[in-house]
Amino acid sequence: MDLAQLMEACNQYAKPAGFRPAYGTAGFRAEASLLHSTVFRCGLLMAARALKTGAATGLVVTASHNPVTDNGVKLVEPTGYMLDQSWEAWADKLADAEDAEALCAIIRDLYQKEDIPYGSGVVMLAHDTRPSAEELIKAAGSGVKALGGLPIVCGLLTTPQLHWMVRHCNNSLKHTESCYYEEIATGFSHLVHSCKAKRQVLTVDCANGVGAEKLKALAERLSGKLDVTLRSTGEGGLNDGCGADYVQKERRFPAGMEDCQNGARCASLDGDADRLVYFQRLPGGQLQLLDGDRIAVLAALLIRDILDRLSHDAASPSVGIVQTAYANGASSQYIREQLRLETAVTATGVKHLHAAAERFDIGIYFEANGHGTVLFRPALIERLHKLGDSQEAAKDLLALLGMVNQAVGDALSGILLVEAALRRRQWGLNDWAQLYTDLPSRQLKVKVKDRSVVTTADAETRAVTPEGLQSRINESVRGAPSGRAFVRPSGTEDVVRVYAEAQTQQAADKLAQQVARHVHELAAGIGAAP
Ligand SMILES: CC(=O)N[C@H]1[C@@H](OP(=O)(O)O)O[C@H](CO)[C@@H](O)[C@@H]1O
Numbered sequence: 001m002d003l004a005q006l007m008e009a010c011n012q013y014a015k016p017a018g019f020r021p022a023y024g025t026a027g028f029r030a031e032a033s034l035l036h037s038t039v040f041r042c043g044l045l046m047a048a049r050a051l052k053t054g055a056a057t058g059l060v061v062t063a064s065h066n067p068v069t070d071n072g073v074k075l076v077e078p079t080g081y082m083l084d085q086s087w088e089a090w091a092d093k094l095a096d097a098e099d100a101e102a103l104c105a106i107i108r109d110l111y112q113k114e115d116i117p118y119g120s121g122v123v124m125l126a127h128d129t130r131p132s133a134e135e136l137i138k139a140a141g142s143g144v145k146a147l148g149g150l151p152i153v154c155g156l157l158t159t160p161q162l163h164w165m166v167r168h169c170n171n172s173l174k175h176t177e178s179c180y181y182e183e184i185a186t187g188f189s190h191l192v193h194s195c196k197a198k199r200q201v202l203t204v205d206c207a208n209g210v211g212a213e214k215l216k217a218l219a220e221r222l223s224g225k226l227d228v229t230l231r232s233t234g235e236g237g238l239n240d241g242c243g244a245d246y247v248q249k250e251r252r253f254p255a256g257m258e259d260c261q262n263g264a265r266c267a268s269l270d271g272d273a274d275r276l277v278y279f280q281r282l283p284g285g286q287l288q289l290l291d292g293d294r295i296a297v298l299a300a301l302l303i304r305d306i307l308d309r310l311s312h313d314a315a316s317p318s319v320g321i322v323q324t325a326y327a328n329g330a331s332s333q334y335i336r337e338q339l340r341l342e343t344a345v346t347a348t349g350v351k352h353l354h355a356a357a358e359r360f361d362i363g364i365y366f367e368a369n370g371h372g373t374v375l376f377r378p379a380l381i382e383r384l385h386k387l388g389d390s391q392e393a394a395k396d397l398l399a400l401l402g403m404v405n406q407a408v409g410d411a412l413s414g415i416l417l418v419e420a421a422l423r424r425r426q427w428g429l430n431d432w433a434q435l436y437t438d439l440p441s442r443q444l445k446v447k448v449k450d451r452s453v454v455t456t457a458d459a460e461t462r463a464v465t466p467e468g469l470q471s472r473i474n475e476s477v478r479g480a481p482s483g484r485a486f487v488r489p490s491g492t493e494d495v496v497r498v499y500a501e502a503q504t505q506q507a508a509d510k511l512a513q514q515v516a517r518h519v520h521e522l523a524a525g526i527g528a529a530p
């Protein structure tokens with residue numbers, strides 16, 4: 001490490017006065033113009049992480065479903081997973097260092113405490129469609145180089161594509177963008193090759209983001225096996241009145257799809273294409289959402305259908321579903337009582353779900369907002385390869401393994417998962433929707449002076465502070481039939497989130513509003529009470 005060179009580079013990316021970045025649910029996010037120093041420092045961090053692990057790491061410049069004026073950075077482990085939680089504290093310290101001198105001191109401390117070998121770490125860089133990406137990617141590259149590392153500029157990609165590439169690169173597998181399409185498309189083609197179901201056109205709201213270009217490339221690779229019509233491909237603002245987060249939270253048709261036909265099969269991606277939700281218009285005109293909970297259930301059914309045909313000497317592979325407190329209560333009940341599968345509930349954020357899913361041979365994890373995937377345990381993969389020569393079911397599971405991104409939730413591979421599962425059962429959206437009926441729910445956001453005053457326990461289902469908040473929530477919940485509610489500080493926006501569900505929409509709305517008022521009152525809410 002050349003300290004003089006490092007110092008000079010740090011000086012070029014000064015932190016804006018008063019800016020206090022913090023590593024949140026999925027990395028750093030803020031208004032784009034504030035982020036140059038943060039992204040530079042993440043370049044430093046990931047170059048050091050590459051040296052520590054002796055493998056390539058990754059960094060994606062994206063603010064996902066947030067407005068186009070925001071940006072952010074997601075950090076990728078050599079496994080393709082999100083940055084190991086044990087290093088989040090280093091990310092925070094680096095990002096928050098006041099000046100170049102403080103920053104260099106933290107780097108020295110990092111090298112010493114983590115026993116980082118000297119050398120040149122490889123960091124793969126990608127970005128979404130935000131106009132601020134170009135400058136921020138430069139900052140990331142400068143950070144990597146300032147530690148003597150090698151930035152590999154991969155350009156415009158979906159977040160899950162970069163995660164996939166880092167994982168494949170470190171497994172010495174082909175890892176170009178076209179190999180990504182090839183691998184997931186090959187798995188899909190295998191799974192649907194003998195399906196008799198009539199193909200349905202899927203209309204996809206691409207949130208005016210990177211997913212538009214990449215889904216087009218995937219559909220071309222599948223030449224006719226996947227019929228997609230793309231909307232919001234860049235003609236409007238990124239995530240502006242469209243995208244998976246808008247559809248899931250607002251329960252409204254996205255821009256450009258207000259006129260979709262009753263029963264037409266529709267889906268939405270988010271701005272960096274790591275979330276996917278399906279929806280349709282019901283005969284009464286309302287939007288019916290098929291969210292991440294439902295994708296998890298459909299994936300479980302597909303896996304069960306295949307496992308039923310697998311004969312094996314050893315114990316049957318364990319299958320489990322991981323959710324968060326945002327999962328609709330009806331989905332959790334269906335998983336427990338009808339599917340009879342093990343479930344686990346973790347705190348919000350894929351990093352938590354992913355870790356819990358690794359405890360099963362086949363671990364399915366999805367956040368209600370449509371971010372999730374299906375993980376296969378390495379020992380099971382080995383067994384399947386042995387069985388694969390003689391058994392069609394093992395071949396199917398291996399095809400599923402190739403089709404589903406093993407690194408992180410991926411909306412493009414998610415579309416293939418849903419379409420393959422529906423086609424193999426000869427199902428339409430109604431069959432899928434009829435598995436269970438969602439309890440009505442409502443999500444609200446409350447602006448407060450300092451959202452860190454709200455702390456939680458028990459996978460975020462219980463508010464620990466401010467004092468008295470949880471007992472007030474309990475009281476409100478008691479007044480709502482089949483009521484459930486919780487609050488937590490967002491890790492991506494400056495708000496406290498409120499979730500409520502109940503027997504009727506009216507009761508869920510009322511419960512959410514009451515809880516939002518408790519938050520506003522006890523956690524120093526800003527502006528008028530909800
Ligand atoms: C309620 C909700 O949807 N929260 C989202 C959102 O996190 P918050 O910490 O709630 O802002 O963004 C995360 C990253 O995309 C995602 O993992 C998470 O599920």
Ligand SMILES: [Mg+2]
Pocket residue numbers: 064065270271272273274275
């Ligand atoms: Mg996203």
